[in-house]
Each structure stands twice: as C-alpha cells, then as structure tokens.
Amino acid sequence: EMCKLFGSKKQYVYRQELPFPMFNRNDFSIWSVLKNCIGRDLSNITMPVVFNEPLSFLQRLVEYMEYAHLLTKASEETDPIIRLQYVSAFAVSAVSSNWERLGKPFNPLLGETYELERDDFRVVCEQVSHHPPISAFHAENEHHFIFHGSIYPKLKFWGKSVEIQPKGTVSVELPRWGEAYTWTNVNCCVHNIIVGKLWIEQYGSMEIVNHATGHTALLNFKPAGWFSKDLHRVEGFILDKNKKKLNYLYGKWTDFMKVTDMTSYEEYYKENAHKFRNSDAKTPSTESPVHTPKKVLAKMTSFKMGSMGSSMFKSMSQAEPPESPGNDCEDGEDPPPKCDAAFSIDIPNSVTLWEANPRPERTSEFYQFTSFTMSLNELEPGMESRMCPTDSRLRPDIRKLEAGDLDGAAAEKARLEDKQREARKARKGKKGAEWKSRWFSKGTNTNTNEEDWLYNGGYWDRNYVYDLDIF
Numbered sequence: 001e002m003c004k005l006f007g008s009k010k011q012y013v014y015r016q017e018l019p020f021p022m023f024n025r026n027d028f029s030i031w032s033v034l035k036n037c038i039g040r041d042l043s044n045i046t047m048p049v050v051f052n053e054p055l056s057f058l059q060r061l062v063e064y065m066e067y068a069h070l071l072t073k074a075s076e077e078t079d080p081i082i083r084l085q086y087v088s089a090f091a092v093s094a095v096s097s098n099w100e101r102l103g104k105p106f107n108p109l110l111g112e113t114y115e116l117e118r119d120d121f122r123v124v125c126e127q128v129s130h131h132p133p134i135s136a137f138h139a140e141n142e143h144h145f146i147f148h149g150s151i152y153p154k155l156k157f158w159g160k161s162v163e164i165q166p167k168g169t170v171s172v173e174l175p176r177w178g179e180a181y182t183w184t185n186v187n188c189c190v191h192n193i194i195v196g197k198l199w200i201e202q203y204g205s206m207e208i209v210n211h212a213t214g215h216t217a218l219l220n221f222k223p224a225g226w227f228s229k230d231l232h233r234v235e236g237f238i239l240d241k242n243k244k245k246l247n248y249l250y251g252k253w254t255d256f257m258k259v260t261d262m263t264s265y266e267e268y269y270k271e272n273a274h275k276f277r278n279s280d281a282k283t284p285s286t287e288s289p290v291h292t293p294k295k296v297l298a299k300m301t302s303f304k305m306g307s308m309g310s311s312m313f314k315s316m317s318q319a320e321p322p323e324s325p326g327n328d329c330e331d332g333e334d335p336p337p338k339c340d341a342a343f344s345i346d347i348p349n350s351v352t353l354w355e356a357n358p359r360p361e362r363t364s365e366f367y368q369f370t371s372f373t374m375s376l377n378e379l380e381p382g383m384e385s386r387m388c389p390t391d392s393r394l395r396p397d398i399r400k401l402e403a404g405d406l407d408g409a410a411a412e413k414a415r416l417e418d419k420q421r422e423a424r425k426a427r428k429g430k431k432g433a434e435w436k437s438r439w440f441s442k443g444t445n446t447n448t449n450e451e452d453w454l455y456n457g458g459y460w461d462r463n464y465v466y467d468l469d470i471f
C-alpha cells in the first residue's frame, strides 16, 4: 500500500517560528531534579515542564524525515554503491537536527499517534508500548521508498551526563531494486548536568547494511575528545561483501557528508599527515560515556545542592582525580568544545551527498528548532477534521507550552499522565481488555531477525472510529 502524493500542498507555506519564545531555564537546576536518579533508567522520569520542548517524542522521531529526498535520490541511482552512499548520507542527516537541541520532548501517551504528509512522503507513528517506551514509525513514498522502525530510547544518568541509547533498528526499503537496508542509530550524550553549559554529542559506530548485495557502510561518529578538529566529525567507508573498501565517506553530522574514491583519500591523508598528527596520537575512547568515579559519586549524592554554590562540586571533584583515564578531564565541567573553523578537510574528487539547511533566524528563541521542526506541531488548514483523534497535535499540554502557558502545560501534563495511569488500572485483570496497538503489530524484522513493530496498514483510509480517549 503506497501513498498518493499531494500536489495541493505545494502552495502552503509552513511556519518558521512558534507562537511564543521559550522560557529561560537559568533559574532551574536539572541537577536538583536528577540527583536522586544516578545510575537509573530515566526513560520514564517526570521532569518539570520547563525542561520540555513543545513536541512529542513521536514528532521528534519524524525529524528523521527532513532530508527524505536523499532516499528518493538513492532509489533513482542504478549503481548499488551510489545508492548506499545516499542511504548513508540520509542516515547521518536524520540525526542532524539534534545539534544544540537540549529540550526534552514529551513522553508520548500509550496509543498516541502522529502523522505527517509532505509532497515526497507520508509518515505515521504510534506509541505502541509505555513500559518500556517504544515508538514505531512507518514512512513511505509512492514510487521510491519505505522507511520504518521502532525506537526505545534508553536514558541513563551517569552523574555528570545523561547517556541516551536509541535502541531499535531502522530499515529502508527500495522496492525498485528489491533492496533492504538496516542500521541502528548511535548513542548521544548530554554533558554538564551538574555545572556548566549543557551540550549534546553523538558518537559511536553505525553500520548500514544492504541485505540484498552485502555492501555495508561503516561510519564512525567521533567523540569530541580533546581536539576540536574532531568535533561532530563522521567518517567511514563503503565496503563490499568481502570487506574491501570501495569509497571514503566524510563530513559532520551537523553539516554535510561527502564521498571520494580510495586513491584520492589515501593521497590526501599522506600529504596532509601533519594536520592530523595530534588527534591521531590521543583520541579518547569512544566506548564508554562520561563516567564519574564511584568515590566522587558517593560524595555528590550525599551533598545538598542549593545554598552552596555549584562551584563546590568543582573543587571537590578536582581534589579527587579519577583513578582510571576516562574520556574527559573529570573536573566537573566539560566545556562544549569549540569548532576549529580554520581546520577543514577538502579531499579532491569529492562529491557532496548532503548539506544541512541553515537554521531559521530566531532558532535560539525557539528551542533551536530547524525550519522543518517548527512546522511539526502546526495545525494546517483543514487538518483538524481529517486527523486521527489521538494525534500529538491535539495534546493540550504541548499546545499550551508552545503558546507560552507554562503552568497550564504543567497542569495538563499531570492530568494526562494521571488519566493514562487510571486507564491502565482499569484494564488490569480485565479479560480481553489488554492493551492493543492499532497501526503496528509486534513482529520480527526479517532482515535482522530482531523484534520490531510492523505497520498493519490502513491508517490513511482515515476511518478513525474507535473509542480511545487519551487526551
């Protein structure tokens, strides 16, 4: 079941701003909320609304689609190596909107849905599980691609940082070529929970597999480490099924991806070895997040924040150097590394696969949203009458935060979460009342043999007659 494209939408200009700028968070301490959660899974923790951004996590997932045209491009290429280059560029572009995004999206309610129709794709999402929180999505383009997956974001608090592991596989299918590609997104880390400026990092390796041909793209999202040269950098290779390197891919997840041939790559690094020397010598490990030594943690938890300034933490942990080398300086604050603008990698014979759109003018007043993100909670004309009644756009708490009503948002959020708890209680022990997702079913991803949530179809028939009342 593929979609009809909607020519009529072409005229519509999506909003570039939100109705109300975000609140200043300086008077609120994330640490005071999280200090009792060290080592715990934060996936379902309730935080004050001031730390939220006016989006549901389902909408945040649809940010994967901003550069969906790259999948159409992939489908239009006749060479499987070039197709994989574009799919890889898409995989990187899909996480580009996370740059400087430090708001927490609202946890979707069980049964919440979200849809988005654009000229070149349409996508439907559903919150299919609450414990653990799992969000499933299915996007399609009539001629070119299907993109689907289910994500369980696992948040772990390590003291100084929150590490986020987006568990779950995502898949791209190119029906024209009978190909399926799969990968898992890299982890991200929010630094400086206790003191300093929050900043976000994505790091680790990502393997994109073409299951039909055995080609893979092996990408490394580099940790910022101590050298600004590596900040946001992604690099890797396209390999054939015998692991022979065919192309070199490089770029930044915030910015662009390029590809070049192996000869140009080898020559460039030979000739420019001096430029890379120090970062080769001391690249910190990518394996573990920023762990705070146990001794320091023990002190921190028994320590009362508030009257005493946060600088106390700094001197305290400085007095207690880590026993083992971690991946940072362990002095309580990791300043967000600055990008070395003078440093660039420009390899001859490169082709640009993807370039990020500039952020809109007033992005910093609006949660650092991209232009695409600005429109995700927009009620487009005529939408209300055709929309599914469980759509995220109808959530009153998100709508209130967007409109600048912080107290109203907090009250609505509490009400909705309460309502969800009551509904769960009412189902408990009742035969035949078990929760059942509507648009997705639990199944096996035939490419990876892992558990996945697969689209049942039917959403776009727009026959929304059921009595689910979650708002």
Ligand code: CLR
Binding pocket: 030, 051, 060, 095, 098, 101, 102, 103, 104, 105, 151, 153, 155, 162, 164, 165, 166, 185, 186, 188, 190, 198
């Ligand atoms: C990153 C890209 C992945 C999917 C994914 C899952 C969870 C998201 C994460 C992304 C981005 C960062 C995120 C996280 C959930 C909470 C966290 C939004 C989209 C925010 C930044 C945490 C803020 C709260 C702390 C400051 C305490 O493919």
